[in-house]
Amino acid sequence: MQIVRALLTRLATTLVTLLGAAIIVFVVIRVVPGNPIAMMLPPGATEADIERLKTLYGLDKSIPEQFWIWIVNVVQGDFGTSITLRQPVFDLVIGRLPATLELSLMALLIAVLIGGTAALTATLYRDTKIEGGIDVAGGVALSLPDFLWGLALILVLGVLWPLFHISGRVSPSLGFDFQSNFFLLEALLRFRFDVVFDLLGHMLLPAFALAIPLAAIILQLLKQSLKECMHDDYITLARTKGYSETSIITRDALPNAILPTLTLIGVQFTFLIGGTVIIERLFSYEGLGNMAIDAVINRDLPLIQGIVLVFALLFTLVNLLVDMTYAALNPRLRHA
Amino acid sequence: MRDARGDIRQLPGLRLWLSGGWLLLLVLAAIFAPMLSPHDPLEQDLFAARLPPFWEQGADPAYLLGTDSLGRDLLSRMLYGARLALTVALVAGTLTCLVGATLGLIAGYYRGWADLVISRLVDIWMAFPPVLFAILLIAVLGTGLTSIIIAIVVIDWTRFSRVVRAEAMSQGAMDYVASAQVAGRSRLGIALAEILPNVLPTIVALLTLEMGIAVIVEAILSFVNLSISTDEPTWGGMIAEGRTSIYQAWWVLVFPLFALFLTVLSFSQLGEGLKEYFDPVLR
Numbered sequence: 091m092q093i094v095r096a097l098l099t100r101l102a103t104t105l106v107t108l109l110g111a112a113i114i115v116f117v118v119i120r121v122v123p124g125n126p127i128a129m130m131l132p133p134g135a136t137e138a139d140i141e142r143l144k145t146l147y148g149l150d151k152s153i154p155e156q157f158w159i160w161i162v163n164v165v166q167g168d169f170g171t172s173i174t175l176r177q178p179v180f181d182l183v184i185g186r187l188p189a190t191l192e193l194s195l196m197a198l199l200i201a202v203l204i205g206g207t208a209a210l211t212a213t214l215y216r217d218t219k220i221e222g223g224i225d226v227a228g229g230v231a232l233s234l235p236d237f238l239w240g241l242a243l244i245l246v247l248g249v250l251w252p253l254f255h256i257s258g259r260v261s262p263s264l265g266f267d268f269q270s271n272f273f274l275l276e277a278l279l280r281f282r283f284d285v286v287f288d289l290l291g292h293m294l295l296p297a298f299a300l301a302i303p304l305a306a307i308i309l310q311l312l313k314q315s316l317k318e319c320m321h322d323d324y325i326t327l328a329r330t331k332g333y334s335e336t337s338i339i340t341r342d343a344l345p346n347a348i349l350p351t352l353t354l355i356g357v358q359f360t361f362l363i364g365g366t367v368i369i370e371r372l373f374s375y376e377g378l379g380n381m382a383i384d385a386v387i388n389r390d391l392p393l394i395q396g397i398v399l400v401f402a403l404l405f406t407l408v409n410l411l412v413d414m415t416y417a418a419l420n421p422r423l424r425h426a
Numbered sequence: 427m428r429d430a431r432g433d434i435r436q437l438p439g440l441r442l443w444l445s446g447g448w449l450l451l452l453v454l455a456a457i458f459a460p461m462l463s464p465h466d467p468l469e470q471d472l473f474a475a476r477l478p479p480f481w482e483q484g485a486d487p488a489y490l491l492g493t494d495s496l497g498r499d500l501l502s503r504m505l506y507g508a509r510l511a512l513t514v515a516l517v518a519g520t521l522t523c524l525v526g527a528t529l530g531l532i533a534g535y536y537r538g539w540a541d542l543v544i545s546r547l548v549d550i551w552m553a554f555p556p557v558l559f560a561i562l563l564i565a566v567l568g569t570g571l572t573s574i575i576i577a578i579v580v581i582d583w584t585r586f587s588r589v590v591r592a593e594a595m596s597q598g599a600m601d602y603v604a605s606a607q608v609a610g611r612s613r614l615g616i617a618l619a620e621i622l623p624n625v626l627p628t629i630v631a632l633l634t635l636e637m638g639i640a641v642i643v644e645a646i647l648s649f650v651n652l653s654i655s656t657d658e659p660t661w662g663g664m665i666a667e668g669r670t671s672i673y674q675a676w677w678v679l680v681f682p683l684f685a686l687f688l689t690v691l692s693f694s695q696l697g698e699g700l701k702e703y704f705d706p707v708l709r
Contacts, residue, residue: 103549110550118566233694234687235642237649241665241683249672256672364555368646372669382558383650386565394562402553 093417100413104406111402112164112395116157119391147173147392160395169399170392174385179396183378187400188271189259190370190377194363196274196293197300201362202355204301205308212309213316213339224309231306236365240299240372247295255292257374264288296373300365304358311354315347322346349419356412360405442699445692452689456508464488465499467506467659472497476675492677494667500681503659507682510660511689513571514644518578519637525579526586527629533587534594535617544587551584560643564652571654574647578640585639586632593625627704631697638693645686661686 144150147170148159163170169179212224248256255261260273266285270276274293277285319325320343328338367379374380378397385393455462465488475497478485485492491500533544560577567573597603598621606616641661647653648662649669661682668679 103546106546107549107553110546111553114550115554115562118562121566229695229698230691233638233691235639235690237642237646238683238687238690241669241679242687244669244672245676245679245683249676360552364557367555367557367561368649371650379555379558382555383561386558386561387650387652389565398554398558398562401555401558405553405555 096417097414100410104410107406108399108402112161112399113157115395115398116160117153119389119394120153120156147171149391164399169396172385172390172393174388174390175393179392182381182393183396183400185271186376186378186381189273189375190363190366190379192272192274193293193297193366193370193375193377194300194359197297197304197362198355198359200297200301201304201308205305206312208305208309209312209316210339210344212313213320213343214335216317216320228306228309231302232310234303236299236303236362237368237372239302240296240369243295243299244372254295256295257292259289259292259376260285261288261292292373292375296366296369296375299369299372300362304355304362307358308351308355312347312351315350316343319343319347349416352419353412353416356408356415360408363401363404363408439699441695442703445695445699448688448692449696452508452512455505456512459502459505459509463499463502463505464490465502467498467502468657470496470498476671476678478675479677479681482677491681492675494664494678495671495675498659500664500678503664504661504681504685506659507661507664508685510571510654510658511641511644511686514574514578515637515640515689515693518575518640518643519633521575522579522582522636522640523586523629523633526583527590527625529583530587530590531594531617531621531625534591535598535621536613537595541591544591548584548588551581554581556581557643557646560647561650561652564647569652569654574644574653577647578643581643582636582639585636586629589628589632590625593628594621597621597624627701630704631701634693634697634700638690638697641686641689641693 141150148156151159160170167180169183171177172179172182175182208224208228212221215221243254244256247254260266264285266277266282268276274286274289277283277289316339320339325338325342328342333341366377367382369375370377370380371383378400382394382397382401384390385397471493474486474489474493475495477489477493477497479492479500480487480490482492489499489501491504493499494503529544533541559581563577563580564573567576594617603616603620606620611619644653644660645662645665648660649666651663651666653660653662664682665679665686668675668677668682672679
C-alpha cells in the first residue's frame with residue numbers, strides 16, 4: 091500500500107515538474123524581442139499580412155490564453171506547426187528523436203563498459219601504481235566536459251589520425267533506403283553490416299565525448315563501493331574457499347556493490363542526454379538537440395516549445411524509471 | 427605490492443601549485459594583454475591568412491602561433507580571449523555561488539514552505555537541458571557580456587543550492603545547533619554563525635568548479651555564435667572558426683582548445699585541492 095502511495099506522489103510531482111517546465115519555456119520565449127512573423131514574410135509585406143499570420147499562429151491572443159490553447163492541443167498530440175519548416179512539430183520531433191536516443195544509449199553503453207572495467211581493474215590492483223594511474227585518468231576525465239572531449243576527439247581521431255567521420259549521421263553516398271529513423275537498429279536487423287559500420291563511424295566519436303565524463307563518475311563510485319565490500323565477511327569466506335581474486339571481485343563483491351552505482355547512472359544519464367544538444371551541434375549530427383539550436387536561432391516558437399517539452403518528458407521519465415528500478419532492486423524498500 | 431598511497435597523498439600540494447600557477451599566468455596575460463600582444467587582435471590581413479605556427483614550414487616569425495583564415499594573429503586573440511574568459515569565470519561564478527548558496531541555506535535550514543518552493547524549482551530546472559536553456563536565454567536577453575553572466579547564474583544556481591541544502595540540513599540536526607538554540611540565538615544568527623562556516627569548504631570547492639563551468643558555457647555560447655559580438659576575440663569563437671577550417675588550418679582550433687583544457691582542469695583541481703586542504707578529516 092505504501093509503495094502505491096509513494097508511486098502516486100512521485101507521479102504527481104513529475105506532472106508538476108513538467109507543467110512548470112512548460113510554463114517557464116512558454117513565457118520565456120514569448121518575451122523575445124524579435125518578431126517571428128516579421129522574419130517569415132518578404133520585406134514588402136503589409137500590416138494586414140502580418141496580422142493575418144499572427145492570427146493563424148494564435149500570436150494575437152494573451153499569453154495565458156495561448157498557453158491554454160497550446161496545452162489542450164498538446165494533450166491531444168497536436169504540438170502545432172513549425173514556423174520555419176512549415177511542418178507539424180510532432181512529426182519533426184518524432185523524426186529526430188531516434189537519432190538522439192541512439193546516440194545517448196550508445197554513449198551510456200560505452201560509459202558503463204569503460205567505467206565498469208576501470209573500477210574492477212583498479213579494485214583488483216588496489217594500492218598499486220595501476221590504481222594510482224586509473225585514479226589520475228579518472229580525475230582528468232571527470233574535470234573536463236563533453237564539449238572539450240568532443241573537440242579533442244575531432245582533432246585526434248578525426249583529423250590527425252582520420253579513423254572516424256566528424257560530421258553527420260550517415261554517409262549520403264551509401265544510398266541506403268531507411269524505413270525507420272532508428273538507423274543503427276534497422277541496419278542491424280537487416281544484416282547490413284556495411285551500413286552499421288558507416289553509422290558507427292559517425293556515431294562513435296560523439297558517443298565517446300558524451301561517455302568519458304560519465305565513465306569517470308561510474309569508476310569513482312563503483313570502485314569505492316567495491317573497496318568497502320572487500321572487507322566484508324563473505325569475501326573472507328570466498329577467499330578461504332580458494333577462489334581467485336578476479337572471481338571474488340566479479341562474482342561476490344560486484345553484485346553487492348552495484349546498487350548505488352545503478353542509481354547514479356540513472357541520474358547522470360539525464361545529464362548525458364542534456365549534453366547531446368551541444369555535442370550534436372559540434373558533430374553536425376542530425377538529432378533533436380541540433381534542431382533545437384536552429385529553432386532558437388530562427389525564433390521558431392512552436393518548435394522550441396515542442397522540443398523542450400520532449401526533453402523534459404525524457405528527463406522526468408528516466409528519473410521515474412530509476413526510482414522504480416531502485417525500489418524493485420532494493421529489498422529494504424520493497425518490503426517497506 | 428608496493429603501497430602507492432604515499433605518492434597519491436603528495437599530489438594535492440602539487441595539484442594546487444600547478445593549477446594555481448596556470449591561473450596566475452592567465453590573470454597576468456589578461457591584465458597585460460595590450461602590452462603583450464604583438465598585433466591588434468581585430469586586425470585582418472588577407473595576405474597573411476592561415477599562416478602556421480612558428481615551428482612549421484612557411485611560418486612568419488611575426489605571427490608566433492600563426493593566423494586564422496582572416497589573417498588575424500592567434501597569439502593576440504588568445505591573450506585578449508583570456509580577458510573575457512576570466513571575467514566570466516570570476517563574475518558569473520561568484521554571482522551563481524551567492525544566489526545558489528543563499529537559496530540552499532534557506533531551504534536547508536529554514537525548511538517549511540521556502541524549502542518546498544525552492545526544491546520544486548530545482549526539480550523543474552533539472553528537467554531542462556542546460557545548454558539549450560542557456561541558448562534560449564541568450565536569444566531572449568540578446569548577446570553581450572551581461573546576458574552571458576545572467577544566463578549562467580540562471581541555469582547553474584541549482585548546482586549550489588542542491589548541495590548546500592543537503593549540507594545545511596545535516597548540520598542543522600547536529601547537537602551544536604541545538605545548543606545554540608537553547609542558548610537563545612536567533613535563527614538568522616545560527617544560520618550565519620553556526621551553519622555557514624561548516625558548509626563553507628564545500629561552497630569554496632563548488633565555487634572554483636563553477637568558475638571552470640562558466641568558462642565552458644561562455645565558450646559554448648561563442649561556439650554557436652551567441653556570446654558577445656562576433657568581432658570580439660573569444661576562445662569559443664576561435665574554436666568555432668577552427669572547427670570550420672580544421673582540414674586547412676588545425677592550429678586555429680588547437681591553441682584555444684589547449685587553453686580551455688588547462689583552464690577548466692586548473693579550476694576543478696584547485697577546487698579539489700582546496701577542499702582537501704580545508705577538510706579537517708582528510709587533512
